[in-house]
Amino acid sequence: MATIASNISPTRRMKNGPGAAARVVRIVIIYALLIGVGAAFLLPFLWAVTSSLRSAGAGLRFPPEFLPREFNFSNYPKVFELIPFARFFGNSILVTTISVIGECLSASFVAFGFARLRFPGRNVLFVVLLTTMMIPYPVTMIPSFILWVRGLGMANTFGPLIIPPFFGPAFSIFLLRQFFMTVSMELDEAAKVDGASEFRIYWQIILPLAKPALATIAIFSFIATWNDFLTPLIYLSDSNLYTLALGINFLRNFRGGGELAYQMAATIMFVAPSIIIYFVSQRYVIEGIVTTGLKG
Amino acid sequence: MARREAIVGFIFISPWLLGFIVFLAGPILVSLYLSFTTYKPGLTPVFTGLANYTRMFSDGLFYQSLRVTSIYTLFSVPVSLVTALVLAILLNQRVPGQRLFRTIFYLPSLISGVAVAIVFAWIFNARYGIVNYLLSIVGIAGPNWLGDPDYTLSAFVLMSLWGVGGTTVIFIAALQGVPAALYEAAELDGANNWQRFWNVTIPLISPVILFALVTGVIATFQTFATSYILTRGGPSNASLFYLLYLYQNAFSWFEMGYASALAWFLFLIILICTGILLRSSSMWVHYEGLGRK
Numbered sequence: 001m002a003t004i005a006s007n008i009s010p011t012r013r014m015k016n017g018p019g020a021a022a023r024v025v026r027i028v029i030i031y032a033l034l035i036g037v038g039a040a041f042l043l044p045f046l047w048a049v050t051s052s053l054r055s056a057g058a059g060l061r062f063p064p065e066f067l068p069r070e071f072n073f074s075n076y077p078k079v080f081e082l083i084p085f086a087r088f089f090g091n092s093i094l095v096t097t098i099s100v101i102g103e104c105l106s107a108s109f110v111a112f113g114f115a116r117l118r119f120p121g122r123n124v125l126f127v128v129l130l131t132t133m134m135i136p137y138p139v140t141m142i143p144s145f146i147l148w149v150r151g152l153g154m155a156n157t158f159g160p161l162i163i164p165p166f167f168g169p170a171f172s173i174f175l176l177r178q179f180f181m182t183v184s185m186e187l188d189e190a191a192k193v194d195g196a197s198e199f200r201i202y203w204q205i206i207l208p209l210a211k212p213a214l215a216t217i218a219i220f221s222f223i224a225t226w227n228d229f230l231t232p233l234i235y236l237s238d239s240n241l242y243t244l245a246l247g248i249n250f251l252r253n254f255r256g257g258g259e260l261a262y263q264m265a266a267t268i269m270f271v272a273p274s275i276i277i278y279f280v281s282q283r284y285v286i287e288g289i290v291t292t293g294l295k296g
Numbered sequence: 297m298a299r300r301e302a303i304v305g306f307i308f309i310s311p312w313l314l315g316f317i318v319f320l321a322g323p324i325l326v327s328l329y330l331s332f333t334t335y336k337p338g339l340t341p342v343f344t345g346l347a348n349y350t351r352m353f354s355d356g357l358f359y360q361s362l363r364v365t366s367i368y369t370l371f372s373v374p375v376s377l378v379t380a381l382v383l384a385i386l387l388n389q390r391v392p393g394q395r396l397f398r399t400i401f402y403l404p405s406l407i408s409g410v411a412v413a414i415v416f417a418w419i420f421n422a423r424y425g426i427v428n429y430l431l432s433i434v435g436i437a438g439p440n441w442l443g444d445p446d447y448t449l450s451a452f453v454l455m456s457l458w459g460v461g462g463t464t465v466i467f468i469a470a471l472q473g474v475p476a477a478l479y480e481a482a483e484l485d486g487a488n489n490w491q492r493f494w495n496v497t498i499p500l501i502s503p504v505i506l507f508a509l510v511t512g513v514i515a516t517f518q519t520f521a522t523s524y525i526l527t528r529g530g531p532s533n534a535s536l537f538y539l540l541y542l543y544q545n546a547f548s549w550f551e552m553g554y555a556s557a558l559a560w561f562l563f564l565i566i567l568i569c570t571g572i573l574l575r576s577s578s579m580w581v582h583y584e585g586l587g588r589k
Contacts, residue, residue, distance in 0.1 A: 030389050037383065038400045041458065045403070047426055048415050060424035106311045113308025117301055129312065132320055136518055136566055138542055138559045142330065142552050143323035150337060167315025198304045227408045229521040234547060245410045249525055252414065260418060267411050274406040282399075289462055290469040 052076070052264035060260060075265040082262060083254060085269070087240065088247030095161050095232075095243055096225045102165035103221045104214050107172035112202045114173065115180035116188060126177075132170045137230070145234055156238045161231055165221070172217040175291060179213035180206060216288035219281055223274050244270050330556035337550055348557035358558070360533050361541035365517055368449055368537070372456045373512040377505065380460040384467030398465075405461035409521030416455050417442070417526055427454070442527055445534035452535060455522065463508050470504040471497065499582035506573065506581050513569050517562065538562060 046066040052075055053068045054061075079085050113119075114126055148160040183206065191201050207214075229245045236242060242250060248266045252258065278285055306313075331348055333341035352358045387398055404412075419426045420441035428438030441451040474497060482492045498505075520539040523529060529536035529544075542562070546555035 027391055030386060030391055033386055034391075034393075034397050037386070038397055041400055041404060043426060044415055044419055044458065047419070051418075060418065060421060062424045062429065064424070064426050064429050106315075110309050110312040113305050117305035117308060118298070119302035119305030122305065125309065125313075128316070132316065134514065134566070134570065135320065135324070136514065136559075136563060138518065138539055139327055139563045140320060140323035142546050142556050142559065143326035144319060145546075146326070146337065146552075147318075147323070164315065164319055166311065167319060168309075168312030170312075173312060198301075198308070202308075223406055223408075227410065229409045229524070230543075233524075248414060249410055252525075263414055263418075267414050271407045271411050275403065278403070278406050285402075286465055289465045 048264045048268060051260055052268050054261055056259050056261040072261075075261040076269065079251070079262055079266045079269070083247060083251050083266075084240075085247065085266065088242050088244045089269075091158075091241060092226060092244040092247075095158055096222055098158075098162040099165040099225045100218050100221045102162065103169055103172055104218055106166050106168040107217060108176050108207060108210060108214060109202065110168040111173045111176035111180055112198075112206055115177045116185070116201075116206070117198065129170050129173060133174070141230075141234070148235065154235075156236060156241055158241070160235045161225075161228075161243075165225075169221075172221065175217055175288065176210065176213055178291065179210055183209055212284060212287070215281060215284040216291075219277060219285055220288055222277060226274055327556045327559055330553050331560045332557075333553045335553040335556075337552065341553065344553070348554045349561075351554065352557060352561065357533065357536065357541060361536045361538045364449065364534070364536050365519070365538040368452055368519065369513055369516040371449075372453045372516050373509065375453060376456055376460050376463065376512060377508055379457055380463035380467055380508070381505075383460065383464045384471055387464065388468055388471045398468075401464055402461035404458045408459070410525060412455065412458065413522045413525035416451075416522075420451050443531055445532045448527060448531065448534040452519075452522065456516075463512075466504055466508065467501065470501040474500045502577075502581040503583060506577050510570055510573050513573070514566055517566055517569075 043066060047064055050065050050068045053071050053073065054065075054075075055070065055072050056075055056078070114122065114129075144160070149155040152159070154160055187205055188201050191205055196204070227245060228243075229249075232243045232246050236246065239250065248263075248270050251266050252263060330341060332343060332345060334344050334347070335341040383401055387394055387401065420428075422428060422438070422440035422443060425438075425441070427441065431438040439447040441447050478496050478500070479492055482496050487495065518539050519537045520543065523535045523537040523540045524543070527535040529540050538558075539562075542555050542558045545551045545558060
């Protein structure tokens with residue numbers, strides 16, 4: 001896994017390529033394209049940051065500004081006054097943290113079973129697991145709602161958001177199982193000779209080895225849960241329980257919330273954790289995506 | 297020994313097995329049952345046979361949502377795919393600074409749904425938005441993207457392009473997996489760049505293209521947050537995505553029986569699309585015998 005991400009090297013070499021002049025032209029064209037398209041991708045970010053730093057009430061400016069001329073940070077604290085931003089943030093942190101822990105624990109536990117133990121029906125069950133990844137969420141949405149709300153009385157609780165991750169999300173199981181398959185079985189056998197149970201092998205040998213893979217699924221789980229809109233929308237109607245995804249939409253429809261500068265300040269604070277996590281752990285993210293696409 | 301291992305094995309997979317039964321298989325069957333009933337929460341489901349399904353086919357909004365979602369999928373998936381492939385090729389060229397460019401293209405993929413919708417609501421502003429500003433530079437008077445039914449879906453397709461970073465990363469890895477020897481052999485045979493691209497690159501990365509196609513179709517059929525926040529399905533239902541209509545039926549009008557039928561129909565569409573793509577793959581997807589682990 002590690003080699004794919006770190007070995008980002010071009011495949012084509014210009015052995016008998018054209019002369020130096022042609023090579024320069026080629027590089028210039030590549031840069032022109034990269035910078036042009038790159039700018040298009042970056043503009044919405046730059047514009048959002050710039051808009052969040054302008055004094056409120058100015059509305060949209062024409063032509064649009066992409067680099068800040070004033071640095072008015074007051075819109076950020078203002079968001080905390082307009083809506084209970086700190087509470088929403090706290091709710092999101094709580095829901096996301098528990099979901100990530102649940103997903104890492106359960107997915108690694110189940111993946112250990114699929115990768116390293118033999119039992120009847122294992123392969124069939126694994127195919128079932130792979131198939132479940134194709135099932136669209138809407139198909140189970142309504143009965144799940146009935147189960148949580150009418151069956152378990154958990155409307156307006158975090159239960160429907162944080163309990164399912166403890167039951168092994170298929171995608172993460174798949175990713176970890178692929179990783180566990182690459183670890184030598186001799187480790188388990190040696191540990192068994194020393195009298196270790198499967199649970200100790202899982203907890204003390206395999207899990208520590210799987211840290212990079214665990215980091216990958218933790219990040220994906222974080223980003224998915226942090227951005228999830230539909231699930232909290234269905235289960236949370238009490239605004240005290242809103243996660244940030246609901247909260248920043250709430251701001252738009254709230255008094256004073258129609259203001260561009262406040263919306264952008266709130267949005268930037270909403271996306272900041274995902275971006276920070278990405279920069280801290282870039283390598284794992286890229287590896288994860290690559291594994292999904294190439295080995296899936 | 298083997299028996300003990302089997303028991304322990306089942307203990308290890310039990311969380312998933314339990315979750316599969318309670319949160320997936322059970323609900324799927326219940327959803328199928330509900331699709332044959334009239335059901336509002338708090339009342340007992342009343343069996344009405346195929347009524348929900350026949351209702352669908354005389355429901356103008358159902359057709360509209362199907363049309364919107366299909367058109368969006370038909371444009372968004374291929375356009376995103378080609379964009380991702382072009383970007384991947386660009387990002388795979390050996391020039392300094394690629395790490396930075398890769399980050400720039402990937403960053404938007406970290407932001408989904410709500411945040412994208414909130415920012416793009418302003419970006420598509422007819423008079424002052426960035427998109428129309430850029431168009432005005434080249435002398436084009438931009439449309440009222442989110443207010444004119446003829447342009448709303450185009451705005452959604454444009455917006456989806458902002459998120460091609462994930463697919464691009466997969467394509468880059470696939471491009472790097474193409475053995476250099478094949479390019480060299482093709483070059484010796486006198487193949488030009490274009491021929492090498494069509495006859496070496498495309499066949500060798502075709503499994504990854506198939507993967508991106510299938511996951512892309514599954515995802516676009518489930519577009520929700522952006523349409524919910526940005527347009528609420530408007531103007532004049534021009535962005536009434538299938539899942540938005542399903543959500544409205546289930547949670548605004550509490551027509552849960554009908555919504556379950558809609559969900560099952562969606563499931564069928566996705567199954568058929570995936571089936572067609574996988575079937576067609578034998579004609580255009582090339583599997584190298586070498587195989588990855």
